[in-house]
Amino acid sequence: MILSRRKFVVGAAALAAGASVSVPFFLPKYHSDRRAKRSRVAILNVEQYSQRIDEVLASGLRLFRINVQGKTVILKPNLVDYILGTAINTHPTLVLAAAESFRRMGAKCVIVAEGPGHQRDTELVLSESGYRDSLRDQAINFVDLNRDELVRMQLRASYMGMKNLWLPRTVLGADFLVSMPKIKAHHWAGVTLSMKNMLGVVPGARYGWPKNILHWKGIQESILDVCATIPVHFVIADGIIAMEGNGPLNGTARPLGKIVLADDPVAADATCARLMGFEPDRIVHIREGAKFLGNLSLAVIDQAGEDPKPPTTPFRVVPEFRHLYAL
Amino acid sequence: MERFRIKSAAVKSDGVTLNSVLAELSRRQLPAGGWAALRSSVLASLESTCLTTLAIGSDDSEEARLAQEFLVRVQNPNGSWPAFFGDDQDGAWVTSLAAIALRDVATAIPARLSGIHWLMKCQGREANWFWRWKFLTADRHVRFDPDKFGWPWVPDTCSWVVPTAFAILAFSQLPCSCGGLEDVPLRVDLGIEMLMDRACPGGGWNAGNGVVYGSTVAPHPDDTAIALLALNNRTQHPVVQASLEWLERTAPTLTAPWSLAWAILALAAHDRAVGPLITSLLGLPDLSGNADTCTLALVCLAADCDRALASLGVKL
Numbered sequence: 001m002i003l004s005r006r007k008f009v010v011g012a013a014a015l016a017a018g019a020s021v022s023v024p025f026f027l028p029k030y031h032s033d034r035r036a037k038r039s040r041v042a043i044l045n046v047e048q049y050s051q052r053i054d055e056v057l058a059s060g061l062r063l064f065r066i067n068v069q070g071k072t073v074i075l076k077p078n079l080v081d082y083i084l085g086t087a088i089n090t091h092p093t094l095v096l097a098a099a100e101s102f103r104r105m106g107a108k109c110v111i112v113a114e115g116p117g118h119q120r121d122t123e124l125v126l127s128e129s130g131y132r133d134s135l136r137d138q139a140i141n142f143v144d145l146n147r148d149e150l151v152r153m154q155l156r157a158s159y160m161g162m163k164n165l166w167l168p169r170t171v172l173g174a175d176f177l178v179s180m181p182k183i184k185a186h187h188w189a190g191v192t193l194s195m196k197n198m199l200g201v202v203p204g205a206r207y208g209w210p211k212n213i214l215h216w217k218g219i220q221e222s223i224l225d226v227c228a229t230i231p232v233h234f235v236i237a238d239g240i241i242a243m244e245g246n247g248p249l250n251g252t253a254r255p256l257g258k259i260v261l262a263d264d265p266v267a268a269d270a271t272c273a274r275l276m277g278f279e280p281d282r283i284v285h286i287r288e289g290a291k292f293l294g295n296l297s298l299a300v301i302d303q304a305g306e307d308p309k310p311p312t313t314p315f316r317v318v319p320e321f322r323h324l325y326a327l
Numbered sequence: 328m329e330r331f332r333i334k335s336a337a338v339k340s341d342g343v344t345l346n347s348v349l350a351e352l353s354r355r356q357l358p359a360g361g362w363a364a365l366r367s368s369v370l371a372s373l374e375s376t377c378l379t380t381l382a383i384g385s386d387d388s389e390e391a392r393l394a395q396e397f398l399v400r401v402q403n404p405n406g407s408w409p410a411f412f413g414d415d416q417d418g419a420w421v422t423s424l425a426a427i428a429l430r431d432v433a434t435a436i437p438a439r440l441s442g443i444h445w446l447m448k449c450q451g452r453e454a455n456w457f458w459r460w461k462f463l464t465a466d467r468h469v470r471f472d473p474d475k476f477g478w479p480w481v482p483d484t485c486s487w488v489v490p491t492a493f494a495i496l497a498f499s500q501l502p503c504s505c506g507g508l509e510d511v512p513l514r515v516d517l518g519i520e521m522l523m524d525r526a527c528p529g530g531g532w533n534a535g536n537g538v539v540y541g542s543t544v545a546p547h548p549d550d551t552a553i554a555l556l557a558l559n560n561r562t563q564h565p566v567v568q569a570s571l572e573w574l575e576r577t578a579p580t581l582t583a584p585w586s587l588a589w590a591i592l593a594l595a596a597h598d599r600a601v602g603p604l605i606t607s608l609l610g611l612p613d614l615s616g617n618a619d620t621c622t623l624a625l626v627c628l629a630a631d632c633d634r635a636l637a638s639l640g641v642k643l
Contacts, residue, residue, distance in 0.1 A: 083545050118534060120489070121549050123619070124583035147364035147372070147619060150411065166414070187468070187540050205364055205372060206410050208420075208480025208487065209534050216452070216484055250542035318468075318540055 030157040030228055030292040039264035039295040040064060041271045042304035046240050047257045049093040057097045057236070058104070060261050063304045066234065069106035071175035074113050075099060078182045078197045078238075080248050081119040082128035087241045087253040090182045092130045094238050094259065098180065099140050113170050115145030115200050118249065120209050122146060143170045146204035157228035159221035159288070160214075166206045171230055179232045179265060183239035183256060183272050184247040189219045190283045190321045191276065192248055193269040194235040194262075195293075198226050220284040227265060227285075227293055235268035236261055239275065244315040254315060258306070266294025267301045277314025278324040344609045345630050348623050351615040352379055355623075356390055360397030361412060366618045371397070371412040377424035378624035381638045398425050399438045406445035410481075419449050419478045423493035427639060430500050444507065446494055447514060451476040451486025451521075470538035471525055477518040487535040488525055488550050491518045492557035499557075500640035522554050523566050530569030531577075546570075548577050548586040552593035559596040559641045571597055578604055584611055585622045588629035595632040596641045605630055 044060045046053060075098055077090035099110045112135060119125050122144045126132040135142050148168035155165060171177065181197035189196050199222060202211045214222040239258040245251040258275060262268030266289045270280035280296055281287045290296035298308075314325050355362055361371030362379045380394040402408055407417035408425040426442045429435040452458050453473035462473040477491030495518050504511040527537040531546025532554045538544065551574050561567050571594070578590040587608050591601045614626055628635035 081545075081547075119547055120534075121547070121583050121586045123617075123622070124548070124581070124586050127582055144365065144619065147368075147621075149363070149365070149368040149370045152415070205374065206414065206418075206481075208484065209489070210487075212479070212484040212487070213481060246540045246542050249544060250539065 028291070029159050030224075032156065033292045034231065035266075035290075035292065035294055036264060038300050038302055039262065039267035040302045040304065041260065041262040041264075041267050041308075043271065043275070043306035043308060044259040044261065045257055045306060046259050047255075049091050049240055053093055053097045053259075054100060057094070057259065058101045060259065060305065061101050061105070064234075064261065064263055066105065066263075068102050068176050070108045072109045072111065072173065073102045073107040073176045073178065074111050074171060074174035075102075075178050075180055076171070076197065076200065077112065077114055077180045078184075078192060078200065079114045079116050079122075079125050079129065079131070080200075081116060082125050083249065086249075086251075087182065087184075087243045088247075088249060089125075089129050090180045090238045091240065092134045094236065094240070095131070095180060096134055096138055096140070098178065098236050099138065102176075102178075107176070109141075111141045111143055111170065113143040113145050113148075113168070113201075115148075115168070115202065115204055117200060117204070117210050120146075120204065143168070145171065145201050146209075148203065150203055150206060153229055155225045155229050157225045157292075159224045160217035161221075162217060162225070165226070165229070166203060167230065168201055168203055171201045176233045177231065178234045178236055179268075180236045180238065182243065183237050183258075183260070183276065184243040185245060185251055185276070185315050185317045185321070186247045187318045187320075188215070189223065189285070190317065190324055191269070191273060191278070193272045193286075194232060194237060194265040195223050195227050195269055195285055195289060198230060198232065199223060201230060202226065220288070223285040224288055224293075227289065232265040234261070234263055235265055237268060237272055239272065242276070242315070244276075244317070246318055252316075256311075264294035264301075266290050266296055268294075270296045271301070271308045273324075274308040274310055274326075277310045277326055279326045282324045344614060345627065347615040348626050349383070352382065352620070352623050352627070353390060355620055356393065359412070360393035360395075361401075362394075362620045362624075364411075364620060366620065371401075372620075373398075373401070373408050373410055373412075373418065373421035374424060375620040375624065377421065377428040378621050378628070380428040381635065382624040382627035384634075395429060395432050395435060398429055399435050402438050402442065406441035406443075407449070408442065417445070417449075417482055418480065419446065419482070420480055420490035420493050422446055422449075423478070423490065423497040426497040427493075427500065430638070430640070440506075443497065443501065446478070446497065447508065447510065449478055449482060451479050451491075452483060453485055468540050469536050471535075475517060475521040475524045477521040485535075486521055488522060488532045489534070489553050491521055492553045494518060495522075495557040496640050519558065519561065522558060523564065526554075526566045526570060530566070530571075530573040532570065546573060548574060548581060549589045552586075552589035555593035556596050556636075556639060556641055562597050567597075571599065575599060579607070582611065584608060584614060584617065584626055585619065587611075588622070588625035591629040592632055592635060592639070596636055601632060605632070 179194035243251040273280040364372040410418040477486040531551040
């Protein structure tokens with residue numbers, strides 16, 4: 001076969017065009033692999049919010065090699081809104097217990113920081129949900145991430161197709177960031193766990209209330225890009241009273257009686273998902289996060305405390321997420 | 328602080344509190360003329376700057392002049408305003424607030440007009456036929472009528488209650504609908520329909536989701552109040568009546584100054600008694616120590632609500 005110069009040029013151009021279209025689908029969308037060889041998770045049994053949480057949490061944290069000596073620790077709870085009698089938010093008792101533990105471990109400074117996604121009046125959420133007085137009594141600073149000073153950050157993953165996000169200086173300056181989600185079913189994301197909880201750092205004063213740009217770019221994709229850009233160093237998940245059904249606001253309380261601790265957000269979320277009766281690899285951001293943010297497989301998770309046994313009855317979810325149920 | 332005219336009897340009895348809040352606002356002004364969102368920050372935020380400009384009044388004080396010049400200086404070339412100094416995108420709600428804050432500044436008329444023209448072009452994403460069709464057919468978990476759209480917080484997102492209400496207030500201050508602004512009444516009417524559509528079933532508003540997956544979502548005091556300000560000439564509408572009743576019941580229970588201040592302004596706009604609420608607001612502990620600059624500005628506006636409502640374009 002004789003290949004003319006014209007055919008060669010046309011063929012090469014077609015090949016280049018094909019490659020430019022298809023290659024992006026095969027390239028990883030993350031910049032670096034942050035997975036540890038092994039991750040550690042502890043499930044603690046706690047039936048109710050009481051002073052006893054202090055001791056349980058302190059002994060749970062001793063199961064990990066945590067060094068916060070002289071560091072700034074940011075606790076990022078899940079504070080969305082306040083509706084009387086519902087289990088929407090991470091309970092303040094757990095957040096205070098965590099602050100006290102990290103102070104005893106030598107942290108230079110412990111700050112509680114959150115940017116509620118639904119309610120503009122952060123002070124109202126804080127006061128109604130019992131945070132305002134507790135934080136003041138314990139002399140713990142709170143930073144409203146919706147209104148904090150912002151820094152333009154290049155995203156370290158490209159799932160949602162944005163190159164940059166404006167993010168709060170307080171979070172970017174953390175030496176040790178602890179994601180403290182309420183374990184919940186979520187009608188758009190499937191679950192609210194430690195990774196989804198990180199969307200609270202996206203500032204409302206730049207992106208609005210709700211942070212609607214993230215819905216348009218894809219919630220699962222946004223979670224991955226934010227978690228790739230702001231590393232979560234530790235997880236303390238509130239599953240003492242969890243939420244099932246139409247979360248994050250209108251679900252029903254589901255007593256689970258667990259606190260989940262982990263040194264890896266993917267391992268934490270996979271464990272929480274198992275406790276909810278879900279297959280973690282059916283949750284898009286957990287499955288994709290397991291490629292570069294942390295470990296999903298039980299084979300590389302060192303389990304302390306209780307085993308992650310699925311419940312007799314899985315958490316209720318909206319119909320779109322019934323595929324999450326473990327068989 | 329003499330330039331801040333105190334009218335309400337409740338305020339006169341606690342002028343000390345108000346003066347300390349105004350002095351704190353004055354201290355927080357950045358050298359460039361704007362105000363940051365938080366006391367600890369040096370990054371000028373447009374919402375803080377606009378609300379504080381309204382709070383300190385439009386007289387010839389150095390602070391007001393600096394603030395107005397700052398607002399004109401940071402306007403984007405396309406007529407919109409950014410959410411904060413150095414931002415790289417347009418913010419619809421701050422564009423409305425800037426247009427309101429510059430209302431009485433003669434030298435800012437061109438800036439204000441170009442902001443208004445930008446607002447006319449800005450619309451919620453559901454205004455596009457494709458997304459409207461999607462929301463009518465495939466994506467029906469949030470109950471709303473996508474034919475009724477208003478303004479988003481930032482471009483390329485849906486319409487929401489607060490930016491729509493601010494835009495309606497900004498347009499209501501225009502002396503006429505002329506010079507390329509002939510469609511303003513149509514957009515305002517559509518925005519009002521959108522607000523009515525997004526109300527919570529029992530009255531009041533939250534961000535804009537009244538019913539999701541069949542469940543009623545609770546209203547918020549501040550969102551309700553801001554919507555009611557924009558609907559100040561629709562007092563008899565059943566949605567407005569139900570929302571006013573909800574806000575009137577809720578306001579006395581509020582201890583957060585931001586929500587309480589907005590509630591005072593909205594109730595006053597609909598001719599409800601607010602004296603006791605102003606007393607409660609100014610009696611809240613350590614108001615001037617509040618880190619949030621917008622909250623301080625709102626406290627001042629609520630304490631002198633007649634003047635504030637005039638500044639916001641709400642006709643009494």
